[in-house]
Amino acid sequence: MKSIVLIPAAGSGRRMGTTTSKQYLELQGKPLLAHTIALFDQHPQVEAIYPIVPADDREYCQREILDRYQFKSVRRLIAGGSERQDSVRNGLAALIEDGYNQPRRPILIHDGARPLFNTDLLAALLKSIDANGACIMAVPAKDTIKQVIQGQIVDSPSRDQLWQAQTPQGFHFEILDKAFHLQASDEGPSTDDAALVAAAGYAVQVLAGEDRNIKITTPADLLIAAALLDSYQEKSA
Ligand SMILES: Nc1ccn([C@@H]2O[C@H](COP(=O)(O)OP(=O)(O)OP(=O)(O)O)[C@@H](O)[C@H]2O)c(=O)n1
Numbered sequence: 491m492k493s494i495v496l497i498p499a500a501g502s503g504r505r506m507g508t509t510t511s512k513q514y515l516e517l518q519g520k521p522l523l524a525h526t527i528a529l530f531d532q533h534p535q536v537e538a539i540y541p542i543v544p545a546d547d548r549e550y551c552q553r554e555i556l557d558r559y560q561f562k563s564v565r566r567l568i569a570g571g572s573e574r575q576d577s578v579r580n581g582l583a584a585l586i587e588d589g590y591n592q593p594r595r596p597i598l599i600h601d602g603a604r605p606l607f608n609t610d611l612l613a614a615l616l617k618s619i620d621a622n623g624a625c626i627m628a629v630p631a632k633d634t635i636k637q638v639i640q641g642q643i644v645d646s647p648s649r650d651q652l653w654q655a656q657t658p659q660g661f662h663f664e665i666l667d668k669a670f671h672l673q674a675s676d677e678g679p680s681t682d683d684a685a686l687v688a689a690a691g692y693a694v695q696v697l698a699g700e701d702r703n704i705k706i707t708t709p710a711d712l713l714i715a716a717a718l719l720d721s722y723q724e725k726s727a
Pocket residue numbers: 497498499500501502503504505506512513542570571572573574575577578601602603604705706707
């Protein structure tokens with residue numbers, strides 16, 4: 491069964507600090523979100539793509555992203571929510587409405603802000619989702635991570651076991667749906683979907699990804715992404 495891709499892109503880009511929302515900032519003359527959708531568009535293992543955007547931006551996104559770049563696999567735009575997980579929840583509701591809720595249907599969730607994922611890794615990710623029900627891309631932490639409270643180090647966990655979560659994160663529909671239903675109402679929002687799925691009691695596999703799959707969060711990331719895109723395009727020319 492082919493996968494469905496939810497692309498949460500309904501954030502406000504607070505850490506980017508620009509007046510234009512970060513998902514519309516241009517990289518090599520093309521909006522960031524258009525780069526990300528293009529990664530999955532017409533991929534042989536992808537059935538449909540659902541970009542999730544701020545409710546008030548739907549007309550803009552239809553015109554400036556979907557109509558302009560003529561993506562073939564985008565099924566429709568979904569309105570996002572106030573937290574990332576609210577946006578993903580709205581995406582899940584759309585999958586049910588559109589009949590993509592078969593229990594073992596692979597659902598991939600990929601940040602709109604990660605335009606540099608190497609889709610050569612998709613086959614391995616989908617194989618693991620098929621076998622295990624839940625798998626995410628991640629890279630081993632390169633820096634030493636400190637837990638800091640009020641400006642003071644309270645813990646220095648061993649780097650050996652620390653990984654940085656990336657997206658895509660993929661799950662069988664029934665696992666993701668159950669995890670969202672089971673989420674305790676007193677829990678704060680989680681910043682990724684794997685945390686919700688693990689909290690629901692499922693084992694989540696980790697597949698080693700690549701450093702290039704950065705999340706565009708601050709202005710420096712945009713410069714790095716432009717340099718990375720240039721270098722990959724030079725190599726493939
Ligand atoms: N309510 C939200 C918040 C975030 N996202 C998306 O989730 C991804 C990862 O979030 P992040 O990089 O933190 O984006 P922002 O929330 O926009 O950034 P910031 O936290 O700096 O405001 C992004 O593609 C973002 O658009 C979303 O769909 N809905």
